[in-house]
Amino acid sequence: MYVANRSNTRFSAVKITDVAAAAGVAPMTVSRVLNTPERVSPDTAARVLEAIETLGYVPNLIAGGLSSRRSRMIAAIVPTIASPMFHEPVQSFTDAMGRAGYHVMLALSGYGEADEATLVRAVLARRPDGLLLTGAHRTPAVQRLLATAHVPVVEMWDTAEHPTDMLVGLDHAEVGAEVAAFFAARGHTRFAFLGASDIRATARRRGFEQGVAAHGGTLVAAKTVNAPGTILDSREALRAIAPELTGRRTALFASSDLVAFGAITEARLLGIEVPTQLAICGFGDFELSRGASPAATTVHVDGTAMGLLAAKHLLARLAGHATAGVHRSLVPFHIIERETS
Amino acid sequence: MYVANRSNTRFSAVKITDVAAAAGVAPMTVSRVLNTPERVSPDTAARVLEAIETLGYVPNLIAGGLSSRRSRMIAAIVPTIASPMFHEPVQSFTDAMGRAGYHVMLALSGYGEADEATLVRAVLARRPDGLLLTGAHRTPAVQRLLATAHVPVVEMWDTAEHPTDMLVGLDHAEVGAEVAAFFAARGHTRFAFLGASDIRATARRRGFEQGVAAHGGTLVAAKTVNAPGTILDSREALRAIAPELTGRRTALFASSDLVAFGAITEARLLGIEVPTQLAICGFGDFELSRGASPAATTVHVDGTAMGLLAAKHLLARLAGHATAGVHRSLVPFHIIERETS
DNA sequence: ACGTGGAATGGTAGCGATAACAGATGGACT
DNA sequence: AGTCCATCTGTTATCGCTACCATTCCACGT
Structure with missing residues (x-):
């Protein structure tokens, strides 16, 4: 034999x-x-x-994982780690999960069409004990995968009525509306938007537009660039809308601090005075906005807190507090007024 | 029974x-x-x-991995993903390995004292098929771990006579020397250094100092900030050395583009004219240096190529070309002359 | 003396896949 | 017709751990 x-x-x-x-x-x-x-x-x-x-x-955790049916591993899927918007939450999430004995496996989805279902499938093949996803809108295919996998899921950076499972989100429309209100309170009546075309930036834009309308202002220009929005793209976009900006005082909302920085830079070169002639507010409170001169007014979202909160929810669920109510929290944000508004 | x-x-x-x-x-x-x-x-x-x-x-790749003794997973350890210096190679490495059917698990080591051995141990417990490490200098404890694990290792971003296994490096001392030569060729005789205190930035600094000496110049100031070096830290550091910079023409080498940006920003505020009075060269060719105005002169290192090359070496080894000679390559670099020199 | 219970440790059987073979089948060629 | 070989599929026995229960031992109370 x-x-x-x-x-x-x-x-x-x-x-x-x-x-x-x-x-x-x-x-x-x-x-x-x-x-x-x-x-x-x-x-x-x-x-x-x-x-x-x-x-x-x-x-050997592979053998241990097979036997115990627990991989002690969490998978995190984000579009990119090039932006502080994502690497801050990822870093704090990784730290917090690490302290609890979990490793985090990072997967990059990009902003493109790349099939999220394929990525999720590949990730689920490693049987993670939990999942951290970006955004709150999943395709039916992904929903099915997640449902049959029976894995705790935290979604972050966005909000939705019915998230897949748990959510640590941000209401982007509200951010846009708040920025509009902020500008309106300072007497602005002419508004502009400059930013990326990804789903969350678009939500901010819509909120901003509604806010502008609510305050009786007019949107004199709106230009989008490819996600995630680079400085150079932004400078070019600002040049394109410059004619709308000359002569009359305008308030510009940029979809990220990188875009804001590009706008500030180009405005200076074009002789458009910031903030007297053009007021600018960014989003993200990146190091750059604090470090540059003029320091940029921006929307601060505590990415580190978001990652920590996501970890907290996930760990509670993993500890077996399965039915302890809905885990859905929105991260607060606030506008940091600096020198560009 | x-x-x-x-x-x-x-x-x-x-x-x-x-x-x-x-x-x-x-x-x-x-x-x-x-x-x-x-x-x-x-x-x-x-x-x-x-x-x-x-x-x-x-x-179930956990079961498959146990049976086949291949996890189809690679672990990558970098200090942080906040800097393009690391996320570019990591991203391209991840993409390339992904195309070959491997997942990359990212682990962040930080710049602190945090015991690399502990991290490596934790990572090895998942039995990765390969390892991507930052830097080329390992403690004896880590060397022992890697030796007994019998795992292919690629080290990147640094160089050493005898790497652990494979290496896709950069000669930081040579970078420093080249920058000194670059400045000297433009008639500079007074030099300064501003930068982080991590091992690779220090190597660049030493190469720069030797280059300065070789060209008969004098180093009028050298200041270090905590790694990885933020814009605001850099601005403060520039203020500190400003007395040495006034009156006479000086050439400054910054350990990263972030540090360079801080220096440029602060110099403008102090009325020190760039580049006529203070020439500045950064390192890394970050998006910021291209996008800002004045655009910063900097040292370009192709991080994407580095990640790709690391993947190529690792895949060759994994395919069984085990003894196909030493895999040790240095990534070229070049100075991009822009508006700050 | 004897039952009871808790703490520490051990024995056994998987977890879900794949390596390494062993058939079974059929076509090409002598 | 018989041999050989290539192609395809099945069988068996692990991979290195841990869940589950059993067992041992000893302190304690009655």
């Missing part, structure tokens, strides 16, 4: 049975020392730990 | 045996359809694929 022999083993990796043998205990006890040390007597634990040290044992 | 029964199963996840049963084949055939489709007859494959589709089967 045939006997399988996987002797292709490239080298002899130390495994839990080796440690157990060296410490004179059962493998199960080694496992307990690593996972539930409080259930092992202190001196056995010490002996096991010593064996682990001398053998240089590194537990 | 006791019979184990893990009926804690929260729900019935579809597994390979379900698909096999539905398609009327053996599980092994399903596995082959997914991994080596060329070894399965077209109509069997079609039947299996259909079963996969109707059942909504998502393969």
Whole structure:
């Protein structure tokens, strides 16, 4: 009879049975020392730990994951990490989950058409214990995948009536409306928008437009650039709408601080005075807006808090507080008035 | 006798045996359809694929990984993703590895003392098929871990005589020397350095200082800020060295474009004319340096190429071209002359 | 003395996939 | 017709851990 022999083993990796043998205990006890040390007597634990040290044992989480049906891993999907908008929440989320013993696997979806379903599928193949997604609007295909996977999901950076599961969001329309109100309160009547065409920037734009209308103002220009919106694109866009900006005082809402910076830069070159002739408000409160001169007025959203909150919700769910009500929170925002308004 | 029964199963996840049963084949055939489709007859494959589709089967890579001893996962460790210096290579590396069927798991080490060994250990527990590390200098503890793990390693962004394994590096000292030469060729004799205190920025600084000395110049000021170096820190640092900068023409090398931007901004506020009185060269060629006005002279390093090259080396090794010579390449760099020099 | 219960540890059987073979089948060629 | 080989599919035995229950031991109360 045939006997399988996987002797292709490239080298002899130390495994839990080796440690157990060296410490004179059962493998199960080694496992307990690593996972539930409080259930092992202190001196056995010490002996096991010593064996682990001398053998240089590194537990195999793949095997452990298969057996326990828990990967201790969370997958996070964001469009890009190039923007502080995403790397701040991701970083704080990663830190917080790390403290709780979870690794975060990051996946980049890009802004393009790239099929989110394919990405989610690939990610689910690793059986993450939880998911952090960007935005709150999923295609039916993705919804189906998530539903059958039975994985806790946190969505961030957007809001929706019925999120997939948990949500730590931001009401972009409200942001736009608030910025319009902010400008209106300072006597502005002519408004303009400059920004990226992604879903959330578009929501801010719509909120802004409605706010402008509500305050009886007029939108004299609105120009979109490709997401995520670069400085150079923004400068070009500002040049394009410059004719609308000369002569009369205008208030511009930029979809991100990068776009705002481009607008400020180009305005200076065109001789449009900021903020007297052109007032500008950005979004994101990037380091750049604080560091540049003039420092940019912008909308501050606490990305770090968002990541932390997402982690908190997810950890609560993972700890089994499954039915502890709906987890849906909106992150507050506020306008930081600096030198460009 | 006791019979184990893990009926804690929260729900019935579809597994390979379900698909096999539905398609009327053996599980092994399903596995082959997914991994080596060329070894399965077209109509069997079609039947299996259909079963996969109707059942909504998502393969379990944890189980597959345990069995095949290949996780199809690469771990990447970088200090931060907040800087283009790291997110560019990481992004291109991730893309390239993704095209080859590997997922990249990102881990952030920070710039602090945080024990790299602990992080590497945690990462190795997931049995990655390869590792991408930042820098070329490992502590003995990490070296031991990597050696016993028998995992291909690529180190990037630095250079060393004897890298751990493969290397896609940059000679920072040479960068510093080149910048000194660049300034010297334009008649500068007074030089200054402003930058972060991390290992690679320090290497650039030393190369710059040696270059300055070689050209008979004098270093009139050198100030370091905490890594990674923010705009505001840089502005403050420039104020501190401003007395050395007034009156006589000076050439400043900044350890990153962010630092350079801070210097440019503060110089303008102090009435120090750029570039006539103070010439500035940054490092990294960030979007900011292209987009700002004046556009900053800087050292361009192709981060995307670096990530791609790292992926290429790693994939070659993973494909079994194990002994195909030393994989150690230096990424070229060049100075982009713009408006601040 | 004896039952009771808690703490510590061990034995066994999977978790869900794949490596390594072993058939089965059929066509090409002698 | 018989041999050989290539192609396809199936069977078996792991991969290295952990859940589940069993067992042992000892302190304690009655």
